[in-house]
Amino acid sequence: MKIERIHHVAYRCKDAKQTVEWYQQMLKMNFLLAIAEDQVPSTKEPDPYMHIFLDAGGGNVLAFFELPTQPEMGRDPNTPAWVQHIAFKVKDRATLLDYKAHLEANGVDVLGVTDHGAFHSIYFFDPSGHRIELACPDPDETDMLRRMDEVKWKMLEDWDKTKRAPKHAAFFHEREFKQ
Known part of the structure; x- marks a missing residue:
């Protein structure tokens, strides 16, 4: 037995339409599918x-649920906001910097670029409060990942x-990212 890949990852959102539009505009994700029910199929x-599904590239699917009859969504008060996040890979440093400029031009507060050695990241929040990371490989990542593996x-x-x-x-x- 072996897992082939993640089918989809699902989170809760405050507003399904706003979420689709934000991910389309800010992260260029295509809206794939919507499912709406009055009863949960698995539990009845x-x-x-x-339930909305977005194309996160490479066969990856990001999904959200809007639950209008449930109490307002919140965060685990015992987990810092920086811990729980969704990270997406982008092609290279130029793409990462393009996304940073695009997000900031659209009023999104962006933290970074942070140099993690094998990769570089920016961080920001979506309209539902989910922390998002965009990461690109460092040109020298192969050696760094080999050393980490050891x-x-x-x-x-x-x-x-x-x-x-x-x-x-x-x-x-040990080193700082050069923009």
């Missing part, structure tokens, strides 16, 4: 919803024992 609970198990073992950040991959954040 009466709970009307609109230490991953040792890092995990040390973390498991101490719950402190091991320094085996300190090289990962």
Whole structure:
């Protein structure tokens, strides 16, 4: 048995139409499909919803549910906002910077560019409050990823024992991104 790929990832949104339009305008995602029901198919609970699906590229699908009869959506108060996010890969540094300029020109607050060593990222929030990351590979990522691969198990073992950040991959954040 083997998982082939993610079929779709689903999140809740505040407004389905606004979400489709925002992802189309800001991230150039195509609207693929909408499903609306008054009853949840898997549980048979009466709970009307609109389920929308967006093309996230490469066969990846991002989906959202609008749930008008449920309490207002919120975040887990025990998880920092930077932890839970959706990350999308873009082709290269030029594309990342183009998206940053496009988002900012459309009034979206963008954090970054952040150099993560093997990749570079920008961060922002969608209208429902989901943190979004766009990431591009670093031109030298192959060596960086190889080095990270060599230490991953040792890092995990040390973390498991101490719950402190091991320094085996300190090289990962040693340099600054040049725009």
